[in-house]
Amino acid sequence: MLSVKNLSIEFSRYGSARRRTIIHPVRDLSLDIGDGEIVAVVGSSGSGKSLLAHAVLGLLPGNARTSGEILFKGTPLTSASMAALRGRAIALIPQSVAYLNPLSRVGRQVYRASRLSGKCRATAARSTDRAFARYRLDESVKSLFPFQVSGGMARRVLTATATAGDADLLIADEPTTGLDPVVARQSLSHLRELADLGKAVMLITHDIDAAVTVADRVAVIYAGTTVELTPARNFADGALRHPYSRALWNALPQQGFGFVPGNQPMEDDAVNGCIYLDRCPDRTGECRCAQPLRPVGKGHVRCCHAQG
Amino acid sequence: MLKAESVSFCYDNTPWILEGFDFGVGPGEVVGLPGPSGQGKSTLAKVLAGHLAPQQGAVTCDGRPLPEGVFSPVQLIFQHPELTMNPRWKLRDSVAEGHTPDAAAFKRLNIEPAWLSRYPHELSGGELQRLALARVMSPQTRYLIADEMTAMLDPNTQALVWDAVLHWAKANGVGILAISHDRHLLDRIAHRVDESFAPPGPTPPETTCRAAA
Structure with a gap:
């Protein structure tokens, strides 16, 4: 459904004394999502997860320069085709109610999303009703304003908005942040249902535990680089191959709660060898060479020491 | 001891949010909530940190009411640090609002010196x-209230931050109230988990959302 190959995003910024600096928040991202599949994108804040979503939706600001390839159903996405597909074939499930119009009733907004996806009035009204029923939102909720809905209800309304059209690819940006565990689990199970209907879902999150429970595969991002693309069960099975993926898993409170000191490279640092070089416990001389993402076992890893 | 004694609080026209609430954190104690x-x-x-004044009851820190107009011995850390930093100040100046941390404190939190000469929007x-933590980890801080302090961090950074904070709290006898949805985290860090706000019984099944009548 979606295939991202070696995506990089650069911004130029004017610093002190009008010196122009180039920053690279996204260096080398690759991933693919198939029909009926949830791929979780995990990594620290500032690793470029949200920019990836913006790139796929064609919402990057004007001073961004991208290279690499984004294919949707086998066709490369251009800025014109992204604008045409966005909201129709590709939909975003945003993070919070802040993305809803505060002055419009929620029923109206789900209907409008459905209309904007290209449906006639009658079909849009029907799919609005279906979306409300699917997410167990009572008829009475339609007349509420966004500020009147609770956190859990808001998640359902946002998911309803994204699914009122018939998008094939859904991008969920941090759908569990700030929710208590019960509501978070519900919101993830809604994503699972969508995938089981054959839709492709990109789940952007830093909640590794949730990602591993609900996703089919996980893409681990570090400093704007895909370091590992692996079946989700490899986390719990201890079959992770990149040292950063292992560090993330071992740092969970319910695992070891251990940590690797240091920080990811700043966006304006140029990195030639392994992106994780300065923090890796297993580094050797070979790590100074460029590291391609290569297939190992059932996944892909960007580490010269990983073995099948 | 940081103590709330039969504290009640509500906003202008809401029902009581806290009603006759008692709570305490001892020096050097880590309490999970x-x-x-x-x-x-x-x-x-916010009531414990003195950001909100309760309508009834009192908050005391080591037997005295919270001081006003000076550096408070009770410091509050929120989930969103970008809302607590002046966007037009370099971070060096924002951090210096609290105190001037030494190089060792920065090292323990894995703060690169280069970050200090940047603006908030340039950092993650x-x-x-x-x-934000370096700013409040001052010798004058006696109690730290961490409201979802690490909810938006990746697990590695979360473990690193808590390691630094717990080490500092232990060395200085600072009491910590850690508020979090993550029970696994609280079980790791807290000496005692307070169940005042925890729901009784098993988790409810998914219900239909209705508009309130």
Whole structure:
């Protein structure tokens, strides 16, 4: 459904004394999502997860320069085709109610999303009703304003908005942040249902535990680089191959709660060898060479020491 | 001891959010406070830190009411550090609002010296949260209230931050109230988990959302 190959995003910024600096928040991202599949994108804040979503939706600001390839159903996405597909074939499930119009009733907004996806009035009204029923939102909720809905209800309304059209690819940006565990689990199970209907879902999150429970595969991002693309069960099975993926898993409170000191490279640092070089416990001389993402076992890893 | 004694609080026209609430954190003690959203955990945090004044009851820190107009011995850390930093100040100046941390404190939090000469929008949330912590980890801080302090951090940064904070609290006898949805985290870090806001019984099944009548 979606295939991202070696995506990089650069911004130029004017610093002190009008010196122009180039920053690279996204260096080398690759991933693919198939029909009926949830791929979780995990990594620290500032690793470029949200920019990836913006790139796929064609919402990057004007001073961004991208290279690499984004294919949707086998066709490369251009800025014109992204604008045409966005909201129709590709939909975003945003993070919070802040993305809803505060002055419009929620029923109206789900209907409008459905209309904007290209449906006639009658079909849009029907799919609005279906979306409300699917997410167990009572008829009475339609007349509420966004500020009147609770956190859990808001998640359902946002998911309803994204699914009122018939998008094939859904991008969920941090759908569990700030929710208590019960509501978070519900919101993830809604994503699972969508995938089981054959839709492709990109789940952007830093909640590794949730990602591993609900996703089919996980893409681990570090400093704007895909370091590992692996079946989700490899986390719990201890079959992770990149040292950063292992560090993330071992740092969970319910695992070891251990940590690797240091920080990811700043966006304006140029990195030639392994992106994780300065923090890796297993580094050797070979790590100074460029590291391609290569297939190992059932996944892909960007580490010269990983073995099948 | 940081104490709330039969504290009640409500906003202008809401029902009581806290009603006759008693709570205490001792020096050097780490207390975990779990619970679903909308129960008043964050309101309690603000009342304990003196950001909100309770209508009834009192908050005392080591037997005295919270001082006003000076550096408070009770410091509050929120989930979103970008909202607590002046966007037009370099981070060096924001951090210096609290005190001037030494190089060792920065090292323990894995703060790169280069971050200090940047503006808040140039750093990620995890980097900013550590600077926000450096700002309050002053010798004058006796109690730290961490309201979802690491909810938006990746697990590695979360473990790193808590390691630094717990080490500092232990060395200085600082009491910590940790508010979080994550029970696993609280079980790791807290000496005692307070169930005042935790829901009784098993988790409810998914219900239909209705508009309130």
